[in-house]
Amino acid sequence: MAGPGATKRGDMPDLLTAALFIGFGVLGLWLSRPLDQGTLAQMGPGFLPRVVCGGLIVLGAVIGFSALHRQGEPLEAMKLRPLAVIVLSIVGFAYLAEHAGFVVASLWLIIAGSLADPGGRWRTTLLLAGGLTLFGALVFIYGLGVQMTIWPF
Amino acid sequence: MEIFDLLLLGFSEAMSPANLGFCLIGALLGTLIGVLPGIGPTATIAVLLPITFFLPPLAGIIMLAGIYYGAQYGGSTTAILVNLPGEASAVVTTLDGYQMARQGRAGSALAVAALGSFFAGTVATFGIAIAGPMLAGFALNFGPAEYVSLMIFGLLAATILASGPVLKAIGMILIGLLFGMVGTDQATGAERLTFGSLELFDGIEFTVIAIGLFGFSEIIANLERSGSAGVTVARLTRLWPTREDFRRAWPAVLRGTGIGTFLGILPGGGATLASFSAYSLEKKVSRTPEKFGTGVVQGVASPEAANNAAAQSSFIPLLTLGIPSNNMMAMMLSAFMIHGITPGPSVLTSQPEIFWGLVASMWIGNALLVIINMPLIGLWVKLLTVPYRLLYPAILLFCCVGVYSMNNRIFDVLLAAGFGLLGYAFRKAKCEPGPLLLGFVLGPLLESNLRRTMLITQGDASIFVERPISLVMLIATVILLALMILPSFRKKREEAFQEEEA
Numbered sequence: 001m002a003g004p005g006a007t008k009r010g011d012m013p014d015l016l017t018a019a020l021f022i023g024f025g026v027l028g029l030w031l032s033r034p035l036d037q038g039t040l041a042q043m044g045p046g047f048l049p050r051v052v053c054g055g056l057i058v059l060g061a062v063i064g065f066s067a068l069h070r071q072g073e074p075l076e077a078m079k080l081r082p083l084a085v086i087v088l089s090i091v092g093f094a095y096l097a098e099h100a101g102f103v104v105a106s107l108w109l110i111i112a113g114s115l116a117d118p119g120g121r122w123r124t125t126l127l128l129a130g131g132l133t134l135f136g137a138l139v140f141i142y143g144l145g146v147q148m149t150i151w152p153f
Numbered sequence: 154m155e156i157f158d159l160l161l162l163g164f165s166e167a168m169s170p171a172n173l174g175f176c177l178i179g180a181l182l183g184t185l186i187g188v189l190p191g192i193g194p195t196a197t198i199a200v201l202l203p204i205t206f207f208l209p210p211l212a213g214i215i216m217l218a219g220i221y222y223g224a225q226y227g228g229s230t231t232a233i234l235v236n237l238p239g240e241a242s243a244v245v246t247t248l249d250g251y252q253m254a255r256q257g258r259a260g261s262a263l264a265v266a267a268l269g270s271f272f273a274g275t276v277a278t279f280g281i282a283i284a285g286p287m288l289a290g291f292a293l294n295f296g297p298a299e300y301v302s303l304m305i306f307g308l309l310a311a312t313i314l315a316s317g318p319v320l321k322a323i324g325m326i327l328i329g330l331l332f333g334m335v336g337t338d339q340a341t342g343a344e345r346l347t348f349g350s351l352e353l354f355d356g357i358e359f360t361v362i363a364i365g366l367f368g369f370s371e372i373i374a375n376l377e378r379s380g381s382a383g384v385t386v387a388r389l390t391r392l393w394p395t396r397e398d399f400r401r402a403w404p405a406v407l408r409g410t411g412i413g414t415f416l417g418i419l420p421g422g423g424a425t426l427a428s429f430s431a432y433s434l435e436k437k438v439s440r441t442p443e444k445f446g447t448g449v450v451q452g453v454a455s456p457e458a459a460n461n462a463a464a465q466s467s468f469i470p471l472l473t474l475g476i477p478s479n480n481m482m483a484m485m486l487s488a489f490m491i492h493g494i495t496p497g498p499s500v501l502t503s504q505p506e507i508f509w510g511l512v513a514s515m516w517i518g519n520a521l522l523v524i525i526n527m528p529l530i531g532l533w534v535k536l537l538t539v540p541y542r543l544l545y546p547a548i549l550l551f552c553c554v555g556v557y558s559m560n561n562r563i564f565d566v567l568l569a570a571g572f573g574l575l576g577y578a579f580r581k582a583k584c585e586p587g588p589l590l591l592g593f594v595l596g597p598l599l600e601s602n603l604r605r606t607m608l609i610t611q612g613d614a615s616i617f618v619e620r621p622i623s624l625v626m627l628i629a630t631v632i633l634l635a636l637m638i639l640p641s642f643r644k645k646r647e648e649a650f651q652e653e654e655a
Binding site: 013014016017020021024028031032035036039040041042043044045046048049052053055056059060062063075076078079082083086087089090091093094095097098106109110113114116117119120124128129132136140144145146147148 | 204207320321323324327328330331334338340341343345346348369372373376377541542543545546547549550553554557558561563566567569570573574577578579581582583584600603604607608610611612614
């Protein structure tokens with residue numbers, strides 16, 4: 001793998017597309033190994049998945065091959081902070097919602113999630129977290145009847 | 154006149170206090186997210202889908218529809234006043250709308266946009282009322298073979314009319330089809346592509362994919378971009394167009410309405426395509442095309458009418474054939490499904506109150522939007538000063554709770570986070586996630602109809618060319634594919650979308 005900026009050839013977004021398409025195609029084919037193919041008149045559960053995965057692999061190959069022969073275009077710069085913070089805060093929410101109830105989970109989600117943007121101030125973040133948690137508990141859990149415990153105990 | 158009786162039934166449904174209330178909420182929410190850049194109608198509807206589960210079917214659908222066409226109104230407000238398109242479909246409105254505002258004609262531009270949209274919305278509503286039952290009657294003759302051909306045509310046409318490279322769009326549809334197959338096979342009961350995980354036996358929930366791909370990954374992408382420029386709001390003066398503006402605007406509104414209504418029906422069409430096409434048409438028919446971009450009233454009137462007309466007419470294929478034509482309609486389809494209603498020709502006869510109630514609510518919603526937008530415009534502009542830093546935590550919370558509430562499962566929240574990551578990868582690969590949703594929604598329909606057809610004919614595929622309607626669809630598909638290979642057409646298409654990106 002060449003680092004960003006070092007690429008002379010190859011359209012990087014298209015190569016990534018090819019990798020995604022071929023990856024899903026191969027994964028799908030591998031997962032549908034045990035499935036019955038069936039006949040055209042009596043299609044088994046494995047028929048369409050195989051057709052679709054085959055199509056994905058072919059498409060990925062075509063896109064990837066032509067991308068190799070084009071002028072280089074680098075990937076857009078990646079910023080790790082928003083990506084990591086948002087995903088982690090959602091995963092944390094999922095874990096906390098099950099074990100500690102809505103209030104703790106929601107406070108975590110908003111306070112942790114706010115760290116994705118470096119410009120925030122603590123006071124506004126805490127106020128926002130408190131307000132949204134109260135709103136969420138009233139509207140979603142009391143109002144709409146979403147089944148989630150509110151307190152950790 | 155039967156149609157008037159049915160329209161009357163629709164109005165009596167839509168005028169009930171609850172439905173009227175949800176129509177207003179939808180229109181308000183739509184305007185709100187239309188004004189706020191960084192939140193689109195797709196993400197909003199994905200977030201609100203689970204909530205509609207708690208509402209009666211008609212009320213939920215009325216609200217979601219209101220968000221979609223309301224966003225078209227709201228998007229134009231910011232496009233004109235601050236040169237910031239709140240929605241993709243309002244990008245062309247910035248060209249002349251903002252120039253008008255700088256010349257002190259902001260009020261005139263806003264009024265033309267709102268009145269033009271209202272006119273277009275009214276025409277499109279009647280279009281649905283007239284074309285709907287006709288198309289549905291026609292569709293009652295469809296057998297499984299016709300549906301297979303129609304879906305293949307719809308999916309391929311959607312990739313060609315949508316922006317971005319066609320091969321990538323086709324690939325995204327295939328990935329969508331693949332996701333649609335996860336879970337227990339309808340016909341044989343076999344368990345497919347589940348990694349042996351019990352949670353995936355029932356398949357992947359639509360909201361999980363929609364919130365992951367559109368909600369979560371949009372937040373991440375917006376935060377990555379951040380550093381929004383300072384907002385300068387143009388001053389508002391009189392809120393009524395001059396007689397001169399009026400005289401110039403109304404033919405443009407008529408043309409925009411026509412082109413928008415037509416493009417909305419086509420697969421892959423929708424508000425964005427319609428507004429761009431309307432603007433280029435206006436430029437072509439004008440005697441002074443060089444003036445466009447300097448504050449010409451036609452340049453606001455026509456695309457604004459077109460995007461609103463298209464937003465509404467794109468409901469036609471969904472309501473009459475049960476086939477969504479773009480990702481917004483895929484959302485609407487799943488909103489129907491949540492309530493156990495499968496949109497299609499039979500809904501018109503078995504549950505006329507749903508179809509006619511929705512049609513009537515669209516007209517009421519458009520009238521409400523004019524009221525919401527004209528006097529309250531100052532309020533909406535104030536909202537622009539709310540920083541994204543305060544908005545996204547709220548969106549994040551709504552997304553998480555929404556996904557969880559579908560099945561009360563933590564697993565779904567984690568899966569949606571995974572789809573958020575995938576959506577991020579797709580963005581980096583410059584792949585539009587819209588076609589994936591279409592493939593996901595249509596996948597199970599396509600498979601069951603294909604199986605049925607093949608079962609009837611004992612594996613003989615010639616039925617697709619023997620049935621006339623099916624043959625026509627397949628020929629249309631082949632022509633579209635052939636056009637894509639022709640270099641001259643390809644160049645034209647690329648040019649058209651380049652203009653869009655600029």
